[in-house]
Amino acid sequence: MTKLAAAIVGSGNIGTDLMVKLQRSEWIEPRWMIGIDPESDGLRRAKNAGLEISAEGLAAMLKAGVRPDIVFDATSAKAHVRHAKLLREAGIQAVDLTPAARGPYVIAAVNLQEHLESPNVNMVTCGGQATVPIVYAVSRVVGVSYAEIVATIASKSAGPGTRANIDEFTETTSRAIETIGKARRGKAIIILNPAEPPILMRDTIYCLMDDASEETRQKVLASIREMVSHVQTYVPGYRLNREPIFRDNLVSVSIEVEGLGDYLPVYAGNLDIMTAAAVKFAEEYAKHRATVNQ
């Protein structure tokens, strides 16, 4: 069968890592990379990899009559607001990796199947992709009155976009903890650690459970383990740092995300989990489209 033709908008860390992952996909073929800086490392790599490149922006590409099946937007929230409109008018599926959130949130491990018909989906944040599955793993067993996550990432893996607007990370992630993780209240904290060599992405997830009987705890444990195995199917370096710890009504889960080292080194698991989630959505979308078209 023919693969879906994909364009990547944004040639920074996320866009470039995404390209490397899509090159391995059996369902998607990366054909275009669109940036703004012709000298960027991302565009150079894309060219070497045989993609068509442009530094003129998405609007120019669409004007020239190019019609990808799917477009990944790894630019900025502000730019995506414009891109979303262009893509909607052209009838092209959009996968939004910025915090713009014009479409519904998708956490790959939790609600992927619900949004295969949405013309624009938002991939939340790296912290969201890493932690919301755990909150959901707890809330599918027992009510969670409050969930809090702490994402610690290597300074080197946080690009200028993240740094200039760090509130977007905490606010978007908190909302996803509530709407998709199903905690009644959510809070997110992000910390940058400059240690050398850089640390792997670490996330701690705290959930306050409505019930903490031994039976519930066992079910929660089993549910968390199952979720970790599920995430590992598309992010192999996702793992528990230690056994979950129960204390009164609180469960604390600590995970580590080692990247595949596709573009940035393995410490940038935060980058990987975001791009891997976007690829996962795109592949499921491709399968869905193939089924519908049959």
Next chain:
Amino acid sequence: MAYKYRIEVTDVTLRDGMHAVRHQFSVEDARAIASALDSTGVALIEAAHGDGLGGSSVQYGFSKETEADYLQAVCGAVQNAKVVALLLPGIGTVEDLKRAVEYGIRGVRVATHSTEADISAQHIEEGRKLGLDVVGFLMMSHMTDVERLVEEAKKMASYGAHAVYIVDSAGAMLMDEVRRKVSALRNALPDDVQVGFHAHNNLGVSVANSIAAVEEGAYRIDASLGGLGAGAGNTPLEVFVAASEKYGIDTGVSLYPAMDAAEDVVRPRMHRPIITDRTALTLGYAGVYSSFLLHAQRAAEQFSVDVRDVLVELGNRRVVGGQEDMIVDVAYEIAHRQE
């Protein structure tokens, strides 16, 4: 006598001091302390959860009171001093800041790890737009070399900070290091940007360090009543004022009211004495964030390990402020290694 230096003191009892009482000061405590502080003549009073706006959490401990009740109590009890709040980008947000302004704060201190100033741009700029007194706070300055500190301080100044601080969050600096770092900032920053210094007493030199900072051109110095603060506490206000008087530093703070406030208002409210016990001393020795103290004691108890082993390991891993979740993970690992 004629003073050689004139400075402004920011009291942090109601913010850093919150670490030492697990963020449990009540509205009544806040009112009593704020009012006693105001009578000392201190220029600025910082109040918030120990980890700043939005800090109330599982990770850092929940506050007894809501941010609204706590800040309104402090602002309502103060007539002369300016009430300011701390904000750590990544924990607190611009929205939190706007709410705090409605509660009555007139300044914000935006704190980042000493190599990560660029995450403070949004908050410093917004603070200026709101008409606040804005300070940039370079935490864990002992981990970062002079050149990099200068670079980061310049970023904060360029976003609009009125003052930039060298913050010895781990109480790990001695006087020569304070001198080098404070003087480098003073020389590098524009004249209209003040330099500040925030100490912890983990190595017993908070007053000496603060005086050294003044000599190198620091205009803002942090202190707290009875030293109430994370780790072995901050620079004790009353001690610093007395030493400053003898040294020729005009702090604007009256000595006897400061002594009385420490003795009569704050000390009876302490959960434990502020002393350089072995845990607090290990913080300074290993260069670990002072707020880890009570969290580390609890984790060490939970996993039956020596708290000093936990802290030294955290120092080796170059853990930064805010990473309180690492304490349990490290204690857990040490316990499992010992099995």
